[in-house]
Amino acid sequence: MSTAQVPVLLRFLTQDAKVPLATAIGKTPELQKANLSSADQIAKADIQVLRDIFKDQKVAKQVLNAGKRVSKKRGAPTDTTAASPEKKRKNVNITKESTPFEIESALSLPTPSVPDSELQGMVVVTNRAPLVLAFAVCVLRYTMPEQPISSRLSLGQALVSANSRSKAVSLGIENGQSAEEEGWGEGQPVVKVLGREIRVLKRWDYNPREGQPTAPPIQKASSSNPDLADDFLGNGDINDADKMPPLWGVDLEAARSSQRNPDSKKKTGALPIYTAQSARSYLLRSISNVQKTPTPSKSKSNTAKGQDNEESVACLLSAIDFVCRSWATNLNKEELDRRAWVWYLKVRPDVQSGVQGWGQKGQVKISDILALRNDS
Template sequence: MAAVELQALLRFLSQDAKVPLATALSKVKELQQANLATPEKLAKVKATEITTMFPDEKMAKVIIAAAKRLTKKRAAGDDSAPSPKKRKKESLVSDDAPTSPADLEASVALPTSTASEAELATMKIFSNRAPLFLAFTVTLLKHTMPEQPLTSRLSLAQAFISTSSRSRAVSLGIQTLERADLEAEERLAMGQPSVMVLGKEIKILRRWGYEWKESGGTGREGVEGSVLDGDQKVGAELLDTGDGNVDGGGQTAAEEQPALWALDLEALRKSNKSDITLANAKAGNNSSLPIYTPQSARAYLLKSFDTPSDGKTLKTSAGARAAVKEQNLGCLLQALDLLYDSWAMALSPVELDKRTWGWYVKVRPEVEQGVAGWGGKNEIRLADILALRRQP
């Protein structure tokens, strides 16, 4: 199979059909031998005809359904337009938009842990690399941008992870991105201010009127005021520095910086105005520009940290598994807090930013190189994170 065809098949299986990449890679040869290496060919068979390759009947049905859906979209000349049913479903969630900063911040609170250091040191969690780096980034921003509320830190961290993952996927050939698309995003970003997160420029929106701190104080417990004043416009976001940039390392006084959203340039390029408005309303963003929502970042974190299998086959309920993952996330964030707190007095925000990649590399799960390791999972030892702390 040609490299282009292989990449196209892997993209279909992993992205459209949601098949784990490791499984997809192991089935490519069988699909080729059965002359079923394209969505168009898969769309013409029944799920029962591929159960020899995909014994999980549910997975087989999902693959065939995805193939039919993608084939139909391609025939209509549209690979991305949401269905009327999906639009109707999205319209039903717009009433869930938070009504105050207090509601919004409370809705994205992350789990905490009261485990002792000794207990943390014995823990192992099971995940892939991207959510781990997201947890690192969210924790880092508590120190490099302490003036920002949690909603902003989640948005900025998700922007960094999403854009970095996209670049990595493009370099591996898993995802394609035309030069025209990049140029379009660059044009859309013109005039927007930015912040630097881990050396990457993140375009932002300033959340005018968002008062989340206690009146006259710096605490995070109380908030007041409206969620947004709805006055965000492209080209009108320049800061006092005059160059449109906000220094994430603290060159601009914290009290001069409003809360921020990370601008989603890819969504702005792809989506129509109604899609953007619905997604923004749920996130508490009243502007007409799409953002990386804190809800999506939080949901990704909550679902990503499982407990390594002990070889037993006991089934647990979805609720029980979700509770375990939430507890694991709380412990991971506690370990990361201990790491960053230990260095906070010795390193500047800029230095913490520079150290983060090296710390992450030392503890990230071991996976195969290249395409084979994309999305791969393995153990993460919290003891390795604790070992990175500054010694007294």
Template sequence: MTTKTEIQALLRFLSQDARIPLPMAMSKIKELQSAKLTSSDSLAKSPITAIQAIFTDEKLAKQVLSAAKRVTKKRGREPGKASSESPAKRKKTMSTEDPATPAAIEESLTLPRSDADEEELAKTILHTNRAPLVLAFATKLLEFTMPSQPLSSRLSLAQAVVSVNARTKAISLGIEKGTSAEDDGWGQGQPKVRVMGRDIRVMKRWGYGWKEEKSEQGTHYLKAEDSDALDSQKTLKQEDETDNEPALWGLDLEALRSSNGPLVSGAQGAKGSGLPVYTAQSARAYLLKSFASMPSPMDDASLPKKKSAAMLKAEKEQNLGLILQALDLVFRSWVGVLSREELDKRVWAWYVAVRPEVENGVAGWGGKGEVRLSQMLNLRRKG
């Protein structure tokens, strides 16, 4: 019997690696289960005829098989060849490997991508609250304003923006009282960068050698899509001093104040200094779970069967890919027209223009509403 975790992994493989539209992927789950093709490994070992019997279209079947072999090869396992190692030995081998290499860290943080065209994006309506939308805006913005920073740093800095904004809003609504940790001086001595109009205190990640990694796409560790993005960003009107910065962490000053410090200026890294930072992993997890689809209005007789937790999770991940794709189109339309500083100044207003409508005051805190990607696309430069 296929577990929920296996279904979730299968849906993720089909929608992200094999590029099968999520609705189609969902509709094929039962057939794949019946054929005992419930993982990329089993698909990689399967003859093309078995896959084509399920997907019917030969091109799609080849697409699925190629993706399965690619994913299996990437994990270092040969299709059709069972591992001769015992589970205990495999576990021991994995535990002795260093999971914290820059390459492994950046690879683990990869965000969903979408190849959806403008027409599909314009039809998309998502259901979410405001905080993850700020996080999505900031994460994508940083690809353009700080293109030399790794994804782990961009996620950390973006989460810092969300937290600082939430703190400011909470104080204005009377939910929290007092001054911020920044106003109390807890960030003194640490450098800062500007993201979406807010100053974020940062810590330099000395020794994080991600730029020194070699790959076919460039001279430092970046996924292919990030390398493409960097090439396009070179047309921005001005260079930024952050291009020469080491990788950064966004400092969590509120956590620092709660623990009563101390703040050590010029700290070498989060592990060595004990300074609290916004982790890329938590920011990524928040993004992955936050963008649901708007339910379609229909009468009770035509209501579809309730989606499983695995299906809902896969759907949210695909939705994240859609919203990041829409934001990418918006930001790219301004490349070569706005400087990085000018782009940063505009983005908060763009976010306000498309954010979900919620009740005013405390009643709307954390409230959810719809986000229309058609409105987001309207933020692109005209002409």
């Protein structure tokens, strides 16, 4: 099992099998050695193998039954089928006791359960801001590969906020200088995300691999396996002074507002930041799929809607990643970053311009995004 599958297994153990997170992390390497890396494989496991791993018959049965339940719900794919992500997801639960690895695992984004061949026909519904966030999170994987998923989400949300304020000013919804223009970001480092300068806070004391369970060597990327196995952790070395440490996007508007409100909670150190949890939540609730056969008389439950949204986000991110990956070997990081903004402009929802179209949702065809692989 590659490290990229670890968060999927952890989510299954903690959410479906109700195993405490600390226990789940400790048992992951043993499950890996026993080739039990997915709910489908666990469903077919011998109870004695699970008993030997968990050292508790009740917990072993609990895990086996959860595996059978999840596998049955997904139609029990064969062993040769790649394990699809768990569909039942809860809100990110991060506590003060969570290790960096646990935090990054919880923040990892969904991957699609549909085969690549079916992406072409999909259509999602969203407004422009979440689509900007999706493009930013994907392109940062290639322009700043050392950054873990928490940093990519924070930087992407900082970009969305800056763009939204600029749009609000242009429409006359807001006026006056921005916090950046008033100098609130003075002295903070700057990085570029989709061509826009973002003020950042360096997290020198943060190692995303802290707390990571022992596992076999990570499989390196290759032509047949272009995805880095530990993508959600980033590929940076915290001890390498020449590499950028994990970053937070600084919320300059909140910094300015906190002068009037000293009780502002949005702080890390001395500066408010864009939290990865809120960015992830925003992404998952702001993108949905187009229903081919709508049934207005039967409203979906919140759980079903959440699962549909998650699948839509997964497919959208996968399509954008295909495009970024196809160009990453031909463009340098600066050009890839600039080009990504052009790609976004080509596929953004076609909504009414002006104040009346502010925040309006529209359709985005996945096929239009995939066509960008041939963009000239």
